[in-house]
Amino acid sequence: AQTVTQSQPEMSVQEAETVTLSCTYDTSESDYYLFWYKQPPSRQMILVIRQEAYKQQNATENRFSVNFQKAAKSFSLKISDSQLGDAAMYFCAYRRPYTGNQFYFGTGTSLTVIP
Amino acid sequence: SQTIHQWPATLVQPVGSPLSLECTVEGTSNPNLYWYRQAAGRGLQLLFYSVGIGQISSEVPQNLSASRPQDRQFILSSKKLLLSDSGFYLCAWSVADRVSYEQYFGPGTRLTVT
Numbered sequence: 057a058q059t060v061t062q063s064q065p066e067m068s069v070q071e072a073e074t075v076t077l078s079c080t081y082d083t084s085e086s087d088y089y090l091f092w093y094k095q096p097p098s099r100q101m102i103l104v105i106r107q108e109a110y111k112q113q114n115a116t117e118n119r120f121s122v123n124f125q126k127a128a129k130s131f132s133l134k135i136s137d138s139q140l141g142d143a144a145m146y147f148c149a150y151r152r153p154y155t156g157n158q159f160y161f162g163t164g165t166s167l168t169v170i171p
Numbered sequence: 172s173q174t175i176h177q178w179p180a181t182l183v184q185p186v187g188s189p190l191s192l193e194c195t196v197e198g199t200s201n202p203n204l205y206w207y208r209q210a211a212g213r214g215l216q217l218l219f220y221s222v223g224i225g226q227i228s229s230e231v232p233q234n235l236s237a238s239r240p241q242d243r244q245f246i247l248s249s250k251k252l253l254l255s256d257s258g259f260y261l262c263a264w265s266v267a268d269r270v271s272y273e274q275y276f277g278p279g280t281r282l283t284v285t
Binding site for chain 2: 106163
């Protein structure tokens with residue numbers, strides 16, 4: 057099975073500053089999808105951003121952007137102008153593009169935003 | 172629009188008792204369905220996934236089982252709960268084709284085995 061590694065169990069950032077969350081993954085496939093999900097205290101999983109492996113351009117969604125390095129199998133999330141509402145657990149996920157569309161998640165990074 | 176329901180929201184069960192968690196999806200047909208478990212402070216562990224009625228794939232062998240009796244209904248069961256079964260259980264669905272994107276998650280069930 058594919059493995060997804062998030063090496064930062066906890067991170068903190070000052071409000072309005074920028075923070076980068078790391079994610080690496082292991083795969084032998086060339087076609088796949090990568091995601092970042094946010095899980096606030098409500099425990100509801102919310103999609104933040106996604107990246108198709110065949111695309112060289114890094115995905116961006118408002119204040120959220122990724123740095124996708126396919127050769128290095130790295131997929132980091134950058135949050136700019138951090139807001140209090142960004143405080144949550146963030147999960148990196150890998151998706152196989154085959155039947156069942158299995159997703160594999162990392163262990164998560166808990167982000168604290170300091171006012 | 173599509174919605175996903177899970178119940179119960181919270182459950183406290185003694186060791187050795189049976190378990191049945193239900194998940195239903197509205198507003199779509201033939202979805203891929205998934206059960207995850209999230210232990211305290213841990214990531215999401217994929218337990219089961221289903222690509223159609225009666226089709227269940229298990230990712231992790233354990234005392235849990237899953238069934239899909241209807242297209243948009245996914246049930247997680249156990250005959251005898253263990254303490255280690257405690258956790259937060261999430262059901263999710265995704266569109267069943269290659270070009271689909273993310274999974275959509277339900278609100279979850281918090282299970283405490285005492």
